[in-house]
Amino acid sequence: MTTIVFLHIPKTAGQTIHNELVKVVGGEKYVSPIRVHTQAPKGPQMPAGYRLYSGHINWTEIDTLPEDRFTFTVLRDPRERIASFYFYLLKEAQKLSPEELELPGHKGKKVLLEQSADDYFFGGKPPWQKFILDHYDNFYCSYFATRKMRGRAEIAGLPVEERLSRARAGLDMMQGIYSTNSLVHLETDIEIRFGKKISVAGKYHNAGNHPTNEARWPKLVERLERDSSIKKLEAFATLDEVLMSEILPD
Known part of the structure:
Protein backbone atom coordinates (compact mmCIF):
# COMPACT_ATOMS: atom_id res chain seq x y z
CA MET A 1 0.00 0.00 0.00
CA THR A 2 1.18 3.52 -0.81
CA THR A 3 2.49 5.34 2.25
CA ILE A 4 0.41 8.35 3.32
CA VAL A 5 2.04 11.38 4.94
CA PHE A 6 -0.33 13.96 6.37
CA LEU A 7 1.52 17.08 7.50
CA HIS A 8 -1.00 18.35 10.00
CA ILE A 9 -0.81 22.06 10.72
CA PRO A 10 -2.56 22.92 14.00
CA LYS A 11 -6.18 24.07 13.66
CA THR A 12 -6.75 22.88 10.10
CA ALA A 13 -9.32 20.11 10.72
CA GLY A 14 -6.48 17.63 11.14
CA GLN A 15 -7.92 15.34 13.80
CA THR A 16 -10.96 14.64 11.67
CA ILE A 17 -8.75 13.82 8.69
CA HIS A 18 -6.42 11.65 10.76
CA ASN A 19 -9.29 9.53 12.08
CA GLU A 20 -10.49 8.82 8.56
CA LEU A 21 -7.00 8.00 7.29
CA VAL A 22 -6.56 5.42 10.04
CA LYS A 23 -9.47 3.54 8.49
CA VAL A 24 -7.96 3.84 5.01
CA VAL A 25 -4.66 2.20 6.04
CA GLY A 26 -6.32 -0.60 8.00
CA GLY A 27 -6.13 0.49 11.62
CA GLU A 28 -3.90 1.95 14.31
CA LYS A 29 -1.23 -0.74 14.05
CA TYR A 30 -0.22 0.73 10.68
CA VAL A 31 0.03 4.30 12.01
CA SER A 32 3.30 5.84 13.16
CA PRO A 33 3.15 6.51 16.92
CA ILE A 34 4.86 9.88 16.46
CA ARG A 35 2.01 12.38 16.27
CA VAL A 36 3.75 15.45 17.70
CA HIS A 37 7.33 16.55 17.03
CA THR A 38 8.12 16.75 20.75
CA GLN A 39 7.60 13.00 21.10
CA ALA A 40 10.88 12.35 19.29
CA PRO A 41 13.01 15.51 19.56
CA LYS A 42 16.15 13.59 18.57
CA GLY A 43 14.36 11.52 15.94
CA PRO A 44 13.22 9.64 14.14
CA GLN A 45 10.08 11.63 13.47
CA MET A 46 9.17 9.18 10.72
CA PRO A 47 10.19 5.70 11.92
CA ALA A 48 10.27 3.12 9.15
CA GLY A 49 7.58 0.56 8.48
CA TYR A 50 4.26 2.39 8.77
CA ARG A 51 1.54 3.13 6.25
CA LEU A 52 0.46 6.43 7.77
CA TYR A 53 2.51 9.30 9.17
CA SER A 54 0.20 11.96 10.50
CA GLY A 55 0.56 14.81 12.96
CA HIS A 56 2.33 17.98 14.01
CA ILE A 57 5.65 16.52 12.94
CA ASN A 58 8.90 17.60 11.37
CA TRP A 59 9.36 16.19 7.89
CA THR A 60 13.10 16.46 7.40
CA GLU A 61 13.14 12.66 7.02
CA ILE A 62 10.59 12.58 4.21
CA ASP A 63 13.16 11.30 1.69
CA THR A 64 13.67 8.13 3.75
CA LEU A 65 10.10 7.00 3.03
CA PRO A 66 9.04 5.07 -0.09
CA GLU A 67 9.12 7.18 -3.24
CA ASP A 68 5.52 6.41 -4.19
CA ARG A 69 4.21 8.08 -1.02
CA PHE A 70 1.21 10.42 -1.00
CA THR A 71 2.22 13.51 0.97
CA PHE A 72 -0.33 16.21 1.57
CA THR A 73 -1.30 19.08 3.81
CA VAL A 74 -4.34 21.24 4.51
CA LEU A 75 -4.28 25.02 4.76
CA ARG A 76 -6.70 27.47 6.29
CA ASP A 77 -7.05 31.23 6.02
CA ALA A 167 8.46 27.60 1.24
CA ARG A 168 7.34 27.15 -2.36
CA ALA A 169 10.03 24.50 -2.83
CA GLY A 170 8.69 22.64 0.18
CA LEU A 171 5.13 22.83 -1.06
CA ASP A 172 6.26 21.54 -4.46
CA MET A 173 7.07 18.26 -2.71
CA MET A 174 3.42 17.73 -1.82
CA GLN A 175 1.19 15.47 -3.89
CA GLY A 176 -1.82 17.30 -2.50
CA ILE A 177 -2.55 20.71 -1.00
CA TYR A 178 -6.09 21.34 0.20
CA SER A 179 -8.11 24.06 1.86
CA THR A 180 -10.31 23.58 4.91
CA ASN A 181 -13.05 25.16 2.80
CA SER A 182 -12.92 22.48 0.12
CA LEU A 183 -12.04 19.18 1.74
CA VAL A 184 -14.30 17.43 -0.72
CA HIS A 185 -11.28 17.47 -3.06
CA LEU A 186 -9.32 15.45 -0.51
CA GLU A 187 -12.19 12.98 -0.27
CA THR A 188 -12.12 12.57 -4.05
CA ASP A 189 -8.35 12.11 -4.25
CA ILE A 190 -8.30 9.50 -1.48
CA GLU A 191 -11.01 7.50 -3.24
CA ILE A 192 -9.16 7.69 -6.57
CA ARG A 193 -5.78 6.74 -5.09
CA PHE A 194 -6.82 4.18 -2.49
CA GLY A 195 -10.30 3.05 -3.46
CA LYS A 196 -11.61 4.08 -0.04
CA LYS A 197 -14.20 6.68 0.85
CA ILE A 198 -13.61 9.16 3.66
CA SER A 199 -15.90 11.81 5.10
CA VAL A 200 -14.12 14.97 6.24
CA ALA A 201 -15.80 17.94 4.57
CA GLY A 202 -17.63 20.06 7.11
CA LYS A 203 -16.61 17.90 10.07
CA TYR A 204 -14.40 19.27 12.83
CA HIS A 205 -13.03 17.86 16.08
CA ASN A 206 -11.74 20.29 18.71
CA ALA A 207 -13.76 23.06 17.10
Whole structure:
Protein backbone atom coordinates (compact mmCIF):
# COMPACT_ATOMS: atom_id res chain seq x y z
CA MET A 1 0.00 0.00 0.00
CA THR A 2 1.18 3.52 -0.81
CA THR A 3 2.49 5.34 2.25
CA ILE A 4 0.41 8.35 3.32
CA VAL A 5 2.04 11.38 4.94
CA PHE A 6 -0.33 13.96 6.37
CA LEU A 7 1.52 17.08 7.50
CA HIS A 8 -1.00 18.35 10.00
CA ILE A 9 -0.81 22.06 10.72
CA PRO A 10 -2.56 22.92 14.00
CA LYS A 11 -6.18 24.07 13.66
CA THR A 12 -6.75 22.88 10.10
CA ALA A 13 -9.32 20.11 10.72
CA GLY A 14 -6.48 17.63 11.14
CA GLN A 15 -7.92 15.34 13.80
CA THR A 16 -10.96 14.64 11.67
CA ILE A 17 -8.75 13.82 8.69
CA HIS A 18 -6.42 11.65 10.76
CA ASN A 19 -9.29 9.53 12.08
CA GLU A 20 -10.49 8.82 8.56
CA LEU A 21 -7.00 8.00 7.29
CA VAL A 22 -6.56 5.42 10.04
CA LYS A 23 -9.47 3.54 8.49
CA VAL A 24 -7.96 3.84 5.01
CA VAL A 25 -4.66 2.20 6.04
CA GLY A 26 -6.32 -0.60 8.00
CA GLY A 27 -6.13 0.49 11.62
CA GLU A 28 -3.90 1.95 14.31
CA LYS A 29 -1.23 -0.74 14.05
CA TYR A 30 -0.22 0.73 10.68
CA VAL A 31 0.03 4.30 12.01
CA SER A 32 3.30 5.84 13.16
CA PRO A 33 3.15 6.51 16.92
CA ILE A 34 4.86 9.88 16.46
CA ARG A 35 2.01 12.38 16.27
CA VAL A 36 3.75 15.45 17.70
CA HIS A 37 7.33 16.55 17.03
CA THR A 38 8.12 16.75 20.75
CA GLN A 39 7.60 13.00 21.10
CA ALA A 40 10.88 12.35 19.29
CA PRO A 41 13.01 15.51 19.56
CA LYS A 42 16.15 13.59 18.57
CA GLY A 43 14.36 11.52 15.94
CA PRO A 44 13.22 9.64 14.14
CA GLN A 45 10.08 11.63 13.47
CA MET A 46 9.17 9.18 10.72
CA PRO A 47 10.19 5.70 11.92
CA ALA A 48 10.27 3.12 9.15
CA GLY A 49 7.58 0.56 8.48
CA TYR A 50 4.26 2.39 8.77
CA ARG A 51 1.54 3.13 6.25
CA LEU A 52 0.46 6.43 7.77
CA TYR A 53 2.51 9.30 9.17
CA SER A 54 0.20 11.96 10.50
CA GLY A 55 0.56 14.81 12.96
CA HIS A 56 2.33 17.98 14.01
CA ILE A 57 5.65 16.52 12.94
CA ASN A 58 8.90 17.60 11.37
CA TRP A 59 9.36 16.19 7.89
CA THR A 60 13.10 16.46 7.40
CA GLU A 61 13.14 12.66 7.02
CA ILE A 62 10.59 12.58 4.21
CA ASP A 63 13.16 11.30 1.69
CA THR A 64 13.67 8.13 3.75
CA LEU A 65 10.10 7.00 3.03
CA PRO A 66 9.04 5.07 -0.09
CA GLU A 67 9.12 7.18 -3.24
CA ASP A 68 5.52 6.41 -4.19
CA ARG A 69 4.21 8.08 -1.02
CA PHE A 70 1.21 10.42 -1.00
CA THR A 71 2.22 13.51 0.97
CA PHE A 72 -0.33 16.21 1.57
CA THR A 73 -1.30 19.08 3.81
CA VAL A 74 -4.34 21.24 4.51
CA LEU A 75 -4.28 25.02 4.76
CA ARG A 76 -6.70 27.47 6.29
CA ASP A 77 -7.05 31.23 6.02
CA PRO A 78 -3.92 32.30 7.96
CA ARG A 79 -5.68 34.87 10.12
CA GLU A 80 -8.42 32.44 11.02
CA ARG A 81 -5.83 29.80 11.90
CA ILE A 82 -4.05 32.21 14.25
CA ALA A 83 -7.28 33.17 15.97
CA SER A 84 -8.57 29.60 16.15
CA PHE A 85 -5.31 28.42 17.71
CA TYR A 86 -5.51 31.19 20.31
CA PHE A 87 -9.11 30.46 21.26
CA TYR A 88 -8.51 26.71 21.31
CA LEU A 89 -5.64 27.13 23.80
CA LEU A 90 -7.79 29.52 25.83
CA LYS A 91 -10.57 26.94 26.04
CA GLU A 92 -8.10 24.25 27.09
CA ALA A 93 -6.57 26.56 29.72
CA GLN A 94 -9.95 27.29 31.24
CA LYS A 95 -10.47 23.57 31.84
CA LEU A 96 -7.39 23.29 34.06
CA SER A 97 -7.34 23.53 37.83
CA PRO A 98 -5.01 26.03 39.57
CA GLU A 99 -2.75 23.11 40.46
CA GLU A 100 -2.59 21.89 36.87
CA LEU A 101 -1.76 25.35 35.62
CA GLU A 102 1.38 25.33 37.75
CA LEU A 103 2.78 22.30 35.92
CA PRO A 104 5.66 23.09 33.50
CA GLY A 105 3.78 21.69 30.52
CA HIS A 106 0.96 24.19 31.00
CA LYS A 107 3.06 27.34 31.24
CA GLY A 108 1.70 28.73 27.99
CA LYS A 109 -1.90 28.22 29.05
CA LYS A 110 -1.25 29.93 32.37
CA VAL A 111 0.24 32.93 30.58
CA LEU A 112 -2.77 33.04 28.27
CA LEU A 113 -5.17 33.22 31.22
CA GLU A 114 -3.20 35.74 33.24
CA GLN A 115 -2.23 38.23 30.54
CA SER A 116 -4.01 40.40 28.03
CA ALA A 117 -3.98 39.30 24.41
CA ASP A 118 -1.48 42.09 23.68
CA ASP A 119 0.96 40.81 26.28
CA TYR A 120 0.38 37.17 25.38
CA PHE A 121 1.49 37.81 21.80
CA PHE A 122 3.99 40.63 22.25
CA GLY A 123 5.18 40.60 25.84
CA GLY A 124 7.41 38.34 27.86
CA LYS A 125 11.05 37.40 27.76
CA PRO A 126 12.93 36.16 24.65
CA PRO A 127 12.15 32.45 25.21
CA TRP A 128 8.43 33.25 25.36
CA GLN A 129 8.62 35.41 22.28
CA LYS A 130 10.36 32.58 20.43
CA PHE A 131 7.47 30.29 21.36
CA ILE A 132 4.95 32.81 20.03
CA LEU A 133 6.84 33.48 16.81
CA ASP A 134 7.42 29.79 16.13
CA HIS A 135 3.73 28.96 16.44
CA TYR A 136 2.02 32.05 15.04
CA ASP A 137 4.31 34.10 12.80
CA ASN A 138 3.69 33.04 9.17
CA PHE A 139 3.79 29.41 10.23
CA TYR A 140 3.09 28.00 6.77
CA CYS A 141 6.12 29.76 5.36
CA SER A 142 8.43 28.51 8.11
CA TYR A 143 7.08 24.96 8.15
CA PHE A 144 7.39 24.34 4.44
CA ALA A 145 10.69 26.19 4.09
CA THR A 146 12.47 24.35 6.92
CA ARG A 147 10.41 21.13 7.24
CA LYS A 148 10.26 21.77 10.99
CA MET A 149 7.43 22.72 13.34
CA ARG A 150 9.72 25.20 15.08
CA GLY A 151 12.03 26.14 12.23
CA ARG A 152 11.28 29.85 12.01
CA ALA A 153 14.64 30.96 13.40
CA GLU A 154 16.43 29.25 10.51
CA ILE A 155 14.89 31.59 7.92
CA ALA A 156 13.94 34.65 9.98
CA GLY A 157 16.95 36.65 8.81
CA LEU A 158 16.49 35.89 5.12
CA PRO A 159 14.95 38.33 2.63
CA VAL A 160 11.22 37.90 2.23
CA GLU A 161 11.45 36.54 -1.30
CA GLU A 162 14.00 33.92 -0.24
CA ARG A 163 11.73 32.79 2.58
CA LEU A 164 8.85 32.49 0.16
CA SER A 165 11.01 30.70 -2.41
CA ARG A 166 12.05 28.06 0.12
CA ALA A 167 8.46 27.60 1.24
CA ARG A 168 7.34 27.15 -2.36
CA ALA A 169 10.03 24.50 -2.83
CA GLY A 170 8.69 22.64 0.18
CA LEU A 171 5.13 22.83 -1.06
CA ASP A 172 6.26 21.54 -4.46
CA MET A 173 7.07 18.26 -2.71
CA MET A 174 3.42 17.73 -1.82
CA GLN A 175 1.19 15.47 -3.89
CA GLY A 176 -1.82 17.30 -2.50
CA ILE A 177 -2.55 20.71 -1.00
CA TYR A 178 -6.09 21.34 0.20
CA SER A 179 -8.11 24.06 1.86
CA THR A 180 -10.31 23.58 4.91
CA ASN A 181 -13.05 25.16 2.80
CA SER A 182 -12.92 22.48 0.12
CA LEU A 183 -12.04 19.18 1.74
CA VAL A 184 -14.30 17.43 -0.72
CA HIS A 185 -11.28 17.47 -3.06
CA LEU A 186 -9.32 15.45 -0.51
CA GLU A 187 -12.19 12.98 -0.27
CA THR A 188 -12.12 12.57 -4.05
CA ASP A 189 -8.35 12.11 -4.25
CA ILE A 190 -8.30 9.50 -1.48
CA GLU A 191 -11.01 7.50 -3.24
CA ILE A 192 -9.16 7.69 -6.57
CA ARG A 193 -5.78 6.74 -5.09
CA PHE A 194 -6.82 4.18 -2.49
CA GLY A 195 -10.30 3.05 -3.46
CA LYS A 196 -11.61 4.08 -0.04
CA LYS A 197 -14.20 6.68 0.85
CA ILE A 198 -13.61 9.16 3.66
CA SER A 199 -15.90 11.81 5.10
CA VAL A 200 -14.12 14.97 6.24
CA ALA A 201 -15.80 17.94 4.57
CA GLY A 202 -17.63 20.06 7.11
CA LYS A 203 -16.61 17.90 10.07
CA TYR A 204 -14.40 19.27 12.83
CA HIS A 205 -13.03 17.86 16.08
CA ASN A 206 -11.74 20.29 18.71
CA ALA A 207 -13.76 23.06 17.10
CA GLY A 208 -13.89 25.19 20.24
CA ASN A 209 -16.73 27.32 21.52
CA HIS A 210 -17.46 29.10 18.25
CA PRO A 211 -19.97 28.09 15.58
CA THR A 212 -18.16 26.35 12.72
CA ASN A 213 -18.72 29.11 10.18
CA GLU A 214 -18.14 32.01 12.56
CA ALA A 215 -15.01 34.09 11.92
CA ARG A 216 -12.56 34.00 14.81
CA TRP A 217 -10.20 36.74 13.65
CA PRO A 218 -12.52 39.71 14.39
CA LYS A 219 -13.05 38.35 17.91
CA LEU A 220 -9.31 38.14 18.48
CA VAL A 221 -8.80 41.67 17.20
CA GLU A 222 -11.42 42.86 19.68
CA ARG A 223 -9.27 41.51 22.50
CA LEU A 224 -6.26 43.59 21.44
CA GLU A 225 -6.07 46.93 23.21
CA ARG A 226 -3.30 48.54 21.18
CA ASP A 227 -3.40 49.45 17.48
CA SER A 228 0.25 48.49 17.24
CA SER A 229 -0.63 44.99 18.40
CA ILE A 230 -3.22 44.63 15.67
CA LYS A 231 -0.71 45.67 13.02
CA LYS A 232 1.94 43.29 14.31
CA LEU A 233 -0.52 40.41 14.49
CA GLU A 234 -1.69 41.13 10.94
CA ALA A 235 1.95 40.85 9.86
CA PHE A 236 1.94 37.29 11.22
CA ALA A 237 -0.21 36.32 8.24
CA THR A 238 1.18 38.32 5.32
CA LEU A 239 3.61 35.76 3.85
CA ASP A 240 1.20 32.89 4.43
CA GLU A 241 -1.49 34.83 2.59
CA VAL A 242 0.87 35.17 -0.39
CA LEU A 243 1.49 31.43 -0.43
CA MET A 244 -2.20 30.60 -0.22
CA SER A 245 -3.10 33.04 -2.99
CA GLU A 246 -0.59 31.29 -5.27
CA ILE A 247 -1.55 27.72 -4.44
CA LEU A 248 -5.25 27.95 -3.65
CA PRO A 249 -6.46 31.03 -5.53
CA ASP A 250 -10.09 30.10 -4.93
